[in-house]
Amino acid sequence: MFRSCRxxxxxxxxxxxxxxxATRVTVPRLADGNxxxxxxxxxxxxxxxxxxxxxxxxxDDEPIIRLDLRRxxxxxxxxVIGEAGDGAQAVEITRELKPDVAILDIKMPxxxxxDAAKVISTEGIAxxxxxxxxxQKDLVERARDAGVFAYLVKPFKEADLMPAIEIxxxxxxxxxxxxxxxxxLENKLETRKAVDRAKGILxxxxxxxxxxxxxxxxxxxxxxxxxxxxxxxxxxxANSV
Numbered sequence: 001m002f003r004s005c006r007x008x009x010x011x012x013x014x015x016x017x018x019x020x021x022a023t024r025v026t027v028p029r030l031a032d033g034n035x036x037x038x039x040x041x042x043x044x045x046x047x048x049x050x051x052x053x054x055x056x057x058x059x060d061d062e063p064i065i066r067l068d069l070r071r072x073x074x075x076x077x078x079x080v081i082g083e084a085g086d087g088a089q090a091v092e093i094t095r096e097l098k099p100d101v102a103i104l105d106i107k108m109p110x111x112x113x114x115d116a117a118k119v120i121s122t123e124g125i126a127x128x129x130x131x132x133x134x135x136q137k138d139l140v141e142r143a144r145d146a147g148v149f150a151y152l153v154k155p156f157k158e159a160d161l162m163p164a165i166e167i168x169x170x171x172x173x174x175x176x177x178x179x180x181x182x183x184x185l186e187n188k189l190e191t192r193k194a195v196d197r198a199k200g201i202l203x204x205x206x207x208x209x210x211x212x213x214x215x216x217x218x219x220x221x222x223x224x225x226x227x228x229x230x231x232x233x234x235x236x237x238a239n240s241v
Contacts, residue, residue: 053077053078053079054078054079054099054100054101054165055078055079055081055097055099055100056073056078056079056080056081056099056100056101056102056103056165057080057081057082057083057084057090057093057094057097057099057101057102057103057126058070058073058080058082058083058084058102058103058104059083059084059085059086059087059089059090059093059102059103059104059105059108059113059116060085060104060105060108060131061085061086061105061107061108061109062105063085065105066083066085069103070083072158072161073161076161076162081097081099082094082096082097082099085108085109086108086109086110086111087104087108087109087110087111087112087113087115087116088110088111088116089110090102090104090108090111090113090116090120091111091116091119091120094120094125094126095120095123095125098125098126099126100126100127100169101126101127101128101129101165101168101169102117102120102125102126102127102128102129103128103129103130103131103165104116104117104128104129104130104131105130105131105132106130106131106132106133106134106139106143107132107133113130113131113132114130114139114142114143114146114148115146117130117143117146117147117148118145118146118147121146121147121148121172122147124176126172127149127150127168127169127171127172127173128147128148128168128172129148129150129151129152129164129165129168130143130148130150130151130152131151131152131154131156132151132152132153132154133153133154134153147175148168149167149168149171149172149175150164150165150167150168150171151164152164187229190229191227191228191229191232194229194232194233194236195214195217195228195229195232197232197236198213198217198231198232198233198235198236199213199214199217200213201235201236201239202216202217202235205239217231217232217235
């Protein structure tokens with residue numbers, strides 16, 4: 001997937017090389033100031049920085065717009081692995097090819113770009129960058145609710161495209177990490193509930209102290225190579241019949 005700039009290449013190196021080569025180097029950051037995991041992998045070689053190409057899907061109902069966008073992306077060194085002329089096709093191609101990012105126009109037949117982005121985001125397939133000729137508040141809110149974190153208003157400058165792609169990827173990766181943290185917390189809470197209940201059962205059945213009941217669950221978990229939650233739930237089920 002999309003990887004961050006190597007830790008060995010610090011910001012001062014990037015800045016000095018960018019100045020020497022007139023190359024724009026963008027390293028998106030999170031609130032904590034760390035380089036964003038969604039940023040492109042950078043290789044520092046002498047006075048040159050090469051960015052690992054992205055695999056990109058593009059969708060627009062106008063072939064001439066797709067052609068222009070493809071040429072722009074390829075000139076930037078990236079690879080367009082799929083094209084779509086409507087939202088439904090964009091979802092299908094993105095599911096199949098699993099790109100690093102999908103660039104979708106909002107106004108498309110069959111399914112508009114926002115609805116397509118919602119499907120792609122909900123399924124966790126890829127980050128989405130929306131292209132739109134409009135910047136109304138309601139469209140921005142719809143896009144945000146669909147899980148889209150970056151968009152460009154057409155016509156846009158070529159220099160604005162890569163930063164927008166980087167923002168889309170960076171925020172998507174941040175969103176996935178937040179979802180993972182929530183899931184981990186929920187799992188920990190459910191595990192604790194199950195273990196506490198199983199401890200109570202063992203304490204009642206065998207007259208064990210709480211720490212001994214916990215230790216029994218822990219040992220069985222290690223011996224069977226099953227999680228403590230699985231052992232606890234097995235104890236609960238065995239004593240509910």
